[in-house]
Amino acid sequence: MKLISLPLFCAVFAAAQTAPQAVERWSVFEITLRGPESGNPFIDVQLSAVFQHEHRAVTVTGFYDGAGVYRIRFMPDADGAWTYSTSSNTPGLNAKTGAFNVTRPSPDNHGPVTVRHTYHFGYADGTPYYPFGTTAYAWAHQGDELESQTLATLRAAPFNKMRMCVFPKDYVYNQNEPKFYPFPRDASGVNDYTRFNPEFFRHFEGLVRKLMDQGIEADLILFHPYDRWGYAKMPADVDDRYLRYTIARLAAFRNVWWSMANEWDFMKEKKLSDWDRFFRLTQESDPYQHLRSIHNGAILYDHSKPWVTHASIQHDDFNRTVEWLTTYRKPVVFDECKYEGNIPRRWGDISAQEMVRRFWLGFAQGAYVGHGETYIHPQDILWWSKGGVLHGQSPQRIAFLRKIVEQWPERGVVPFPNHQFPAAYREGEFYLYYLDYHQPAEFEFELPPGMKFKADVIDPWEMTITPAPGTYEGKFTLKLPGKPYQAVRFVRAR
Amino acid sequence: MKLISLPLFCAVFAAAQTAPQAVERWSVFEITLRGPESGNPFIDVQLSAVFQHEHRAVTVTGFYDGAGVYRIRFMPDADGAWTYSTSSNTPGLNAKTGAFNVTRPSPDNHGPVTVRHTYHFGYADGTPYYPFGTTAYAWAHQGDELESQTLATLRAAPFNKMRMCVFPKDYVYNQNEPKFYPFPRDASGVNDYTRFNPEFFRHFEGLVRKLMDQGIEADLILFHPYDRWGYAKMPADVDDRYLRYTIARLAAFRNVWWSMANEWDFMKEKKLSDWDRFFRLTQESDPYQHLRSIHNGAILYDHSKPWVTHASIQHDDFNRTVEWLTTYRKPVVFDECKYEGNIPRRWGDISAQEMVRRFWLGFAQGAYVGHGETYIHPQDILWWSKGGVLHGQSPQRIAFLRKIVEQWPERGVVPFPNHQFPAAYREGEFYLYYLDYHQPAEFEFELPPGMKFKADVIDPWEMTITPAPGTYEGKFTLKLPGKPYQAVRFVRAR
Missing domain, CATH: 2.60.40.3950 (Immunoglobulin-like)
Known part of the structure; x- marks a missing residue:
């Protein structure tokens, strides 16, 4: 075990070397520390920092990034002078302090999105946010070339939110192995759930950061049922550790939203109380209180529970919009209303006309609607899962609608x-x-x-x-x- | 009071003079008798006849047709020799007897329609009947010229059932006075509910007969809420007498169906028990047990009640088709699923494409769907109410569907x-x-x-x-x- 043990003034100096002196508001301020590599740092080492601005203090959890590197990420929400001080059960990581300055955000940085006016969303700087989401569940597990193409497609598309899974996906049209796995695996594919694979997360958060740079919210799906690696049936303590680790790594990205699940009710290994626990744990772990939702298969979760910030719904009966708005008193987002495409599945074969109709049905009742696309492709590159390029006729009409919606009253509309x-x-x-x-x-x-x-x-x-x-x-x-x-x-x- | 009082053999002779010697099966055999004109024959005189074929006897109620003329109408359902004998509280109408012969039906006469195979319909001769209905609520109250045009339109149209009101209609696009009224009225429009206006009924049943001759079922709506003459709020004894009189006049027409109401729940003067009573009274009064239904506004009647032969539904959620078939275990007819047209009413402005879609949604789940049309017209002649000519693009597609359905398995299809x-x-x-x-x-x-x-x-x-x-x-x-x-x-x- 290499313990870095220095006098306090040296530690401050060392920390200052690894952290920038200034960051803009709502960007990521990161502290990098060197610490022990031996034992199991993912479990053995506790690390956090208190960030202080004037009389306010925010406690943030750090994480182990492998090879003796520890990081603490922080998203400051106020301009001016901040200081920090670390705490750890490992002396070499403890009591590191530093200072940095937070500057005004650049023009395209509006901060994180939250709920406002009951049924709507806005950025932290007051700009309205109207979600025009799309879905590419497994795009972050397709390798650099396809991932770059997806990002390029998004630059020309009307979408400002991406639903995407943290875990790789195993489903029709989705049989490829991911390049990275979230946990170390042995030769026979057995996961070591006591550790994480930092490479996996570094890659994943790199893509989240690229979405952020493109102005796209990352609606991160924390669990999903379409799995052949074991991630859908991990023990409860592993689930919780995975959540805490993911939140420690990703919460400082202002564009992150937490979606507990895609089709939660199709995950037969989980009970309703597990989902409630995931929500509470996420709420407790996230210093920034990013948006939290859960997406259904056939059974709606009770979106009136207090930890749910907005209803993320899979449904195509838009007649129920007003009922849900009235029941939940929260924004209603039809994140899945079937996909434009032509695959032989009833959820993946609606026409562009029908998709455009559904967007209007939702928006014209004060709700929001998400896009997805499933056209047959010779290499099985369907946007809904792998990203790539868009083939459909609805995106340009969604762009047209988005322009119209962006002229709506700033406080949004209601039924x-x-x-x-x-x-x-x-x-x-x-x-x-x-x-x-x-x-x-x-x-x-x-x-x-x-x-x-x-x-x-x-x-x-x-x-x-x-x-x-x-x-x-x-x-x-x-x-x-x-x-x-x-x-x-x-x-x-x- | 002119009492015709002759010895029995003369009476038989007299009756035989007024009745045909032979009719074909399922056509109308009519006995005409002369009787009292004084007093109130509609109420004072009871008249019926027992028709006998071999060992079977059928009792049929007669009716007063004005000007001292009494009639008894009978629809024989078996070929061969029939005899009859009248009964009356008026001696001159009592104990009239006669005989006639019933011959095989002509090729286009398939008899009345009944339910078969639980969810479907068939003619009495075994030919399947697939309802392809349309609606022209008040077409029978528009005068000869327009009524003739409606009949001509129907000859070229794909429809084999017409939903039509007995009473005239007062509603948007429907403000004309009818040529005939069902009850005598004084100069100020006050109805004499103790009598009927036989001219009204002769005209009405003439149109029912013309539909019969064209092979079209007459789905007769006995009550409806759209009224300015008083027919929607008559006392219970008048309602009952009206029903008995109408049934006595019309039941012998093989193409008659009884629909208790259009939009029963919009008739605020009636209670649910009134509708139950109308059903029972109709069932008791009709010697032929013609089909019986009731059509809803916003609230479905309980179509599982035993006197309902099939569910006549106003709705456009075809997702409920299977539920209703399963619940009622009876045929389900979407008699109103909105109308093809362009009037400024949400029930009367759907596109031809949407109408065709709805026909397919219903038929492809083992139910039936009805048509209607509401295009703006300079003289307010909208098919849905007054008949006339068809302007839409759905009828030819409904004709196409009908040809396809007529090739279906004879026992019909189920979900x-x-x-x-x-x-x-x-x-x-x-x-x-x-x-x-x-x-x-x-x-x-x-x-x-x-x-x-x-x-x-x-x-x-x-x-x-x-x-x-x-x-x-x-x-x-x-x-x-x-x-x-x-x-x-x-x-x-x-």
């Missing part, structure tokens, strides 16, 4: 009561109707009296916005195109 | 369990999948082993049937067009 069609509004400001399969040649709308509104007819598929002449108030009849899948928007004329 | 898509089958004979918004490029089907099937891909909108080469058995993958709203049919190869 419009007593409506005839899916509709959302912000009272006195904004009203949106999605007519779905209805094709009225005209329709009588009712807006608040004494306020003038401008009207637009929106064709979500053709991506056109056609202003109606004049202004409107109170009860009036508006001529409509008499074709299905149109939307009508009223914005207060100022 | 296919464990399916991935809406699907219906008759085991070992026939399998139909409707892929709805799914667009798989291929799909693995599983049919019973050891049987060979021919496969067709059906495009319900383009109206094409494309046979797949070869035959199929057991588990196999079939290439598909990769476009939405397709169907796949497997028929046992013999």
Whole structure:
């Protein structure tokens, strides 16, 4: 065991050497320390640091990164002078101190996303965040070439959130071995659950950081049922250690969201109490309280439980949107509403038209909807799992919708009561109707009296916005195109 | 009071003069008698006849047709010699007897429709009956010219059932006065509920007979809420007398179905027990036990009640089809699933594509679906209410579906369990999948082993049937067009 044992002033100096002197707000400040390699540092060594800014102190857990290297990552949320001091049961890692300066965030850094206005999201700097997510469950386990291609695709795509699994995936179209495994394995594939494989995590968090740099939230799926390596049926103490380690490594990335599971109810080795425990443990371990959700297969988790920040739902009955918003009093995100594609699975073969329709059904009722794509590919590179490139026709229409949504009232919209069609509004400001399969040649709308509104007819598929002449108030009849899948928007004329 | 009082042999002779000597099976044999005009014959005079064939006797109620004319109508269901004898509290109408012969039905006369094979319908002669209904609620109250046009339209249309109200209708696009009223009215519009207006009924039953001659079932709606004349809030004794009179006049028409109501739950003057009573009274009064149903607004009647022959449903959630079939163990007819059209009402503005989709969703799960059409018209002549001509694009596709359905196994199809898509089958004979918004490029089907099937891909909108080469058995993958709203049919190869 190589114990680094120096007088205090030297330790400060050593720490300062490995940490930057200044970082911008909501970026990662990292302390690197050298410590013991012998024994089992993942279990034997406890390490944390208290970060202090004026009178406020934040305690952050560190982690062992292999080869005698220990790290503590911190995401500062206030500008100015910070200091830190480490604590450890290992003397050489204990009582390391340092100071650094936090500067204003750069223009594309809006901080982490949280819930606001009950049903909506915003960045820490006040900018609204409207989730336009996509899913590529196993894209982080495909090797550098394909992973780079996925990141390039995302740069041109309308998506600002990626649902992705921490663990590799074993499922149809997903049979490749990952390059890295989260735990050391022996020749016969037996996992050593008492240790982690830092290489795996370094690679994984590198991709999370690249998403962050591209302005994309990483909706990290902590457990999932599609597994042949053992990760879906680990003992409880391993589950908990895995969660704590993952959170210690990743929580300092501002774009991280925690999703306890993909299809939690399909994980037959876990009980409901396990999921509750994972939520609580995540809540206790995360100094930044990143968003927390859990995604269902056939059975909805009770999203009204206090540790759930928003409902992450797999469903395609958008008639239930208002019920869920009302029940949970939280944002509702249809993270999976089936995938645009043509594979021989009923969840992976909906048309682009249907996908676009579902986005509008959700957004026009004050909820959010996520994308995924499953077109047959000669090398089984389906976006929904491996990433790569997009082949479908819905992303450009989702981009069109995103532009429209980004002009919505900053406080977001809520379901419009007593409506005839899916509709959302912000009272006195904004009203949106999605007519779905209805094709009225005209329709009588009712807006608040004494306020003038401008009207637009929106064709979500053709991506056109056609202003109606004049202004409107109170009860009036508006001529409509008499074709299905149109939307009508009223914005207060100022 | 002109009492016709003759010796018995003369009475027989007189009766024989007014009744035909021979009628074909399932047609209307009518006895005409002269009787009192004074007093209130509608209430004072009781009249019935016993019709006898070999050892079987059927008692049938007669009715007063105004101007001293009394009629008894009978639909014989067996060929050969029949006799009858009347009973009345009025001596001149009592004990009239006669004889007639019943001959084989002509080729287009298949008899009345009843339920068979639990979920399906058939004519009395054994021919399957697949309901392809339409709705024109008030077409029988529009005057000769429009009524003739409606009948002409039906001759070229794919519909074999018409939902129609006995009472005139007052609703949007339906403000015209009817030519006839069912009860005498004074100058200020007050109804004399102690009498009927025979002219109204003669006109109405003339149209029912014309539908019969065109091979169209008349799904007669006995009560409905859309009323300004008082018919929706008559006293209970008037309701009952109206039902008995209507049944006495119309039950002998083989194409009659009894629908207790359109949107029963919207009739605020009626209690649930009233509807139960109407059902029982109809069941007791109808010698032929024509089909009986009740159509809902927002609240489903309990169609498992024993007097309901089939579930007549207004709904557009076809996901509930299997639930209703399983619950009721009766045929399920989506008599109203919204209307193809463009009026500014959410129930009357769905696209032709959506209407065709709904027909397939229902039929491909072993249920039946009805049509209606609501396109804006300069004179407010909307098919759904007044009849006239059809403007939409769904009827020709419904005709295409009807041809396909008429090739189904004679015993009908039932929902296919464990399916991935809406699907219906008759085991070992026939399998139909409707892929709805799914667009798989291929799909693995599983049919019973050891049987060979021919496969067709059906495009319900383009109206094409494309046979797949070869035959199929057991588990196999079939290439598909990769476009939405397709169907796949497997028929046992013999």
